[in-house]
Structures are given as C-alpha cells and as structure tokens.
Amino acid sequence: MTITRGPQAFPRTEHLRRLASLKLEMSRREIDALVVTEQHNITYLTGYTAVSAYVPQGLVVLAHQEEPVFILRPMDAIAAIHQCFMERDKIIAYPEALIANPEKDGYDVIIDYLAENGLAKRGIGIEANSLPAQAAEKFRKRLPGASILDCTSAVTWIRLIKSDLEIEVMREAAEITAAAMQRAAEVIRPGVHEADAAAELFATLIRGVKGKPGTGIEVIQMCSSPLTGTAHVMWRDDVFRDGSQINLELAGNRHGYAAAIMRTYSIGAPSERLRRVHDIQVAGLEAALDAVRPGRTCSDVANAFHRTIEKQGLRKESRCGYPIGIGWLEASASLRDGDMTELKPNMTFHLMLGNWIDEDFGYVISETIRVTESGVEVITNVPRKIFEI
C-alpha cells in the first residue's frame, strides 16, 4: 500500500507564498535553480521535519516550476511523501547504495537532476554557509558550464518575516515554553539532581499544553553555580545546592518553530550583586522593547539596551539577539550595534540578554518577540523576575 499525505501544519497556499518570495529573490540573483540543503530551510519550504539531514539530501527549487523537488534517501522518502506539501512525484529517492559510498553520493544525484533538466549551463544557487566544502566542490567540478552562485541566507532572509500563520504556531510554542519555566520553579530544589530537573523540563516541553504537544526537541541549557559564567552547558552530573544560582534557557517547539526564553533562578535569597544586575538588565530589556517598531533598525534595539545598562555601570559584550523561528536561531539579521536591518511587522527575534560578566558569574533574561505594526509583542509570557526557590 502507498502512504498518503499526512496532516499539514500549514496550508498549501502558505508554502506557495514562501516559494513565490524565494523565486522573486532567485530572479533578482539571476539563477534558474536553487539547491537548498540547510535542513531548516527545507522544513520552511516543504513542511518536512524528519531527522535525516545527517546524510546528503537537497531540495531543488526551479524558477519555472511551481513545486520544488526533494531528493533524498529512500528510507526517508516515505516520510517526505507524508510530510511535504508537494505531490509525491516531487519526492525523488536515490539508491541506498549511495550512503557511505566514497565514489558517489546523494549530491551527485542532485547534480544529475540539474544536468538532466537542462540546467548544466545556467545559474545555480547553493548555500555555501552550510553546504560542506566537499559537496560544493562536486557541484563546481561536475557542472563546469554552470554559473554557481553562493545564495547563502537567501531563504533565511525570507524566513525573517513570518506570516500570521507562523506567528500563531510560535505563540503555541511559547505557551509550552512558559509551562516549562514554571515547572522549573517547582522542580529546582536543593539536593535534587540537575538531570532529574532537566528530565522534568524535557517532559514538559514534549507534553505541551492545551492538547498541543511539543513537536520537536530543543536542547535545554541549565548553567548552575559555579557555571553561571557559561552559556551553553547542559545540566551537570551533580545536585543543586543551597545558595546556587541557575541560568536556564529553553524553548518550546511547534512544527519546528521554537519560542525561546531565559530566566535566572536562585535557591535562597539572591545575592546583592545578582539583584542589582537583574534590575539593570530588566531596565535594559524594557528599553530594548521600547525601541522595537517598524522603521527602527536592529542596531537601534541593541543600542537601547547597551546604553541603558552602561549608564548603570554594566556592559554586555555579546549581541542582544537574533531572529528566531524554525530550528531556533535563524542566521540573517542580528540585534547588534551596526546591523542596519530595518524592523518590519512580523519579524520575530529572540531578544537574548544573557550577560556573562565574570568567569564565574553570569545572569540571563530573554524574550521571544514579534515586531508589530506599531511596536512590539512579547510572545513569551513568563514573569520578569529572579525565580527564588
């Protein structure tokens, strides 16, 4: 029996809208085909979320064809038929014998497809910021007559502005995010093993809320004393202790979309230093939120934060955040000084104000936000306090 298309997170029209934007960009860059290999870009364009990007696969978007063609491993083609919005003849499975085959692999099949479809001497885009060098070399060698153009971030820049449907999905993710942060306040206790707390948080993130489960897994960062100066450590193989501070970062996931948040937890009364940093950082966060509105720039938002905290004697070296959506971080604009990207309605950012001040002291707070027609919507909904245990 054949598999049929499953429930779709987004209607066909939404995928066609995304592709129309991309084809406009392809036309601007004068390419006839774009080979999309970054897995989150593939999810964005097709709806595919299965975990198969560890072997070669690629989505070929042709300027003059409505639906893209997804070339992947047979083992994964069935999931693609089920999950993607395209017709099943747009899913092309390459032979399993090409897996771990040093002579020929899935990228060769993509190249063959381009050649067989009259593109060997046309403009072809690749994503050189993620496509492995070995694969890119293969495109150049095997398509010597083509004009191969680095179209890094072409898709990611389109992803930056969400549709209302995407925003709805991110709001669902944010409800899960909030549930997990509240759960953290219940399970972080002195003597509790950090892993046991993390286990509860993962379970909360997957169970979801209001009958809407988490539909993917996002890593949890749980940096507790003496590691509050670190940013991306998972839980330690140890217990929480009286007086410990815990910097927590996590994200709910719906249909691949993350809504991330950071909050700081303290077992026992926060130190004077922690309180002071918290107050300053919250003031900075509010200033940054105030600065968000269409027409302003990413740089404006970052500088509103930096100016506010610097007036009070604090500095933050790292940027103030990044676009967020499928796969958590989207590499396009950046909330940093000098990034002149103009804010537009339905851009979403993780306003990430984690501040790693000393080697053994850091503080975290963040929100997932949306640029609205006139200002900002904070999508995540968790009290802006130090969670005192």
Next chain:
Amino acid sequence: MTITRGPQAFPRTEHLRRLASLKLEMSRREIDALVVTEQHNITYLTGYTAVSAYVPQGLVVLAHQEEPVFILRPMDAIAAIHQCFMERDKIIAYPEALIANPEKDGYDVIIDYLAENGLAKRGIGIEANSLPAQAAEKFRKRLPGASILDCTSAVTWIRLIKSDLEIEVMREAAEITAAAMQRAAEVIRPGVHEADAAAELFATLIRGVKGKPGTGIEVIQMCSSPLTGTAHVMWRDDVFRDGSQINLELAGNRHGYAAAIMRTYSIGAPSERLRRVHDIQVAGLEAALDAVRPGRTCSDVANAFHRTIEKQGLRKESRCGYPIGIGWLEASASLRDGDMTELKPNMTFHLMLGNWIDEDFGYVISETIRVTESGVEVITNVPRKIFEI
C-alpha cells in the same frame, strides 16, 4: 574569580592517546596542523560538550605541540576552560563582534592563528565533509601559500576503535537505553498521546540509571502506524490505537557517547506478517552477530544478514549499520556489502537492521555491539522480541 577545570569524563592520558594517534595520521598525510571543526571530533579530542557549534569554532591540532588550541566565542570559552583537558592558555576566545559579522568571523581568527604560528606555507588539514564551503574558501584565499588538504574523517577513523574507558561509558549509556525501552513497554497504550509517551522516554533517558544520568539528549524516533514505513519521524500529534505498530529507535547518552537500539512494539497481537518478518530479521541479526570477529570485514557482517533473510524471501535495501560513539553515528566504516574495513577489537557499531519494506510497513530491530578479541559483545541488553502491549 576564575573558573576551574571541572570533573573530566576521561583522564588526560586518554586524550593524549587520542591525540597521539591523530598526530601519527597527520604525519602520514604530511600536514603540520589539522583544523578540526566537526563538533563530535572536538568532543573526542578535548572533552568539550557545550552546545556552541552553530557559530564558527575550531580546534587546531599542531603536530609539534602536545595540547591542541581551541578557538571559539568568548561566551563559550568559559565552558571550554571548564570542560577541556587542556590548560586554559589553550582556549582562545575571539571577539564577540565577529558573531554574525559579514566581514570577518571566527574562521578568520583560526586562519590568523595559523599564519601567526608559522604555518602559512605548510600543510594544513581541514574537514571538508563538514566544514562549510564558505569557510573552506576562506582558508584557501587567505592562506595561498599553504598546502590545504582535505582530511575528512581522519579523526573519525581513529574514533572507530574505542579504548576500554570509552567502552565503559558506552555500557553506561546502554543501561539507560535499556531502561527507556522497558519504559516504552509501560507507557505505550491505546489512547495515550504519542507525545506523552515520548515525554516519558526523554525523561527516562535524562534521569539515567544507577545514579548515572544521561548527559546529553538524543532524538527519539517513534514511527507508529500508519508510518511504520518511515525511518526518522518523531512522535505524531495523535494517540496510539488498538492494533497500532510502533517502531522505536532511541539512545542513552553518557558524556556524548550514544548506545542506540531499535525495537518494534505492537498494541494487540502482532499480525502474521509482522511475526514472520520478526522471525526472519532475528535470524538475520543472529547470523550477523555470528559473523563479527576480528579479521572479518564490515562487508562480511552485512552479507551474513542479507544472505540469511534473502533465503527466507526478505530483502533489505539499506545498509546494516555504522560505527557508533560520540554523536551517535560516526562517519567512517559502514556495514554494507563491499566495505572491506577489517573488524578490530573495540570497534563499536550500531547493527541497524531496520527494514522499511513497503511504504506503509516497516520493522525495526538493532543492537549496539562491540567487536571483542574473539567475537562480539552485544552492549545493549533488551529482549529481542516484538513488545506486545
């Protein structure tokens, strides 16, 4: 205050042993420096497991220096000081301003380091199967006098043969794996939401067993009817039903090392077809295990499986497995027809016999195994049955 080195999963001697093997390989390839960018290779060589590979970072292994140099983002350098076996002066933080900076990034800092250390005209290895094409291009352009060699898989081939210490860690991971599979038999029930079951399994994987928690998160594949013909789908947004079949694949994790397993679950009595496929596949599994011993090849193992099931009228298109360790799949040898890699003691494989037979029907069974001095040790310990719910 400064951060200090934390508890290490492996002693310094273990890391130096790994590096000694790598330096031998570097000498064979006539390179003076190897730039390791694949995150699991970095974990292998240093002990670093923080989640930072989404921005440029690299480990520079110099032929004539005992410890490698880890160049990464300041936000992550503190975790590196804490987790890596090297002295802190081997951790080099590049400016935060290089994040999302189109002009210059972390790879430029790695290139600068190579140039400043007299390597601009020497042999330099890169990992072109994972290093993005953009970054590789930068190495070539900025180091025109260097002989830049693709050293893809140089580290992975060394990882293929584990030390006894690594085997011990993988056995710990396998105990967690077994606990999660047993838990699945308790939580998979008709009417239960798949996500709720997945949540329980994630929690089990992180809580661990015998006071040894999971120290990382591995994705769970839960392909249930009508999706048993798919391989890499996570849970669905639906409930299990009477008569459903569930193909489950998961892995415990200790210090980055995974021990993976697959088993098939059936709510209600398995169909005649499922029983028959199970019997054939188990016979194939046993034949494959019988074929494992030093001196045999990967091809021998695969063909023992294929021959056995083909005699009984079943075929499997995909390979029979791959090396397993840090980050689950290690890309080096492959359990497939024609792979003449000779088995050696302490090689570990995920003997992956998942068989996606029709679009709407597949069956899974697998074990994580170790090649011993005289045969095979099955590291995972879960009954080889269809789990009937």
